[in-house]
Amino acid sequence: MTCPKCGGENVTISMEQVSSKAKKSGVGFGGHMNNLARGITAVSTLGLSNLVWKKSTGTEKSKIKSQKVCLCQNCGHSWTIE
Ligand SMILES: [Zn+2]
Numbered sequence: 292m293t294c295p296k297c298g299g300e301n302v303t304i305s306m307e308q309v310s311s312k313a314k315k316s317g318v319g320f321g322g323h324m325n326n327l328a329r330g331i332t333a334v335s336t337l338g339l340s341n342l343v344w345k346k347s348t349g350t351e352k353s354k355i356k357s358q359k360v361c362l363c364q365n366c367g368h369s370w371t372i373e
Pocket residue numbers: 294295296297298299363364365366367368
C-alpha cells in the first residue's frame with residue numbers, strides 16, 4: 292500500500308464503521324422534534340443535507356457499513372478503500 296498523494300509506503304490501515312447519516316438523522320429528528328424545530332433544522336441544514344444526499348446515494352438502505360481507512364504517516368493524507 293502506497294500513498295497516492297506522496298507515494299510514501301508508511302501507511303496504516305484501519306477499519307471504520309460508517310452509518311447512513313441521512314437515514315439515521317431523518318428518523319431521529321422526526322421522532323423527537325416538533326414541527327417548528329423540524330422546519331428550522333430543514334432550512335439550516337439544507338446545504339449540508341444536499342451534500343449528504345449526493346454522497347450517500349445508493350447506500351441509504353444499509354444501516355452500517357464498514358470501510359477501510361488508510362492514513363499516510365508521511366504526509367497525513369487519508370483515504371478510504373473498498
Ligand atoms: Zn502521503
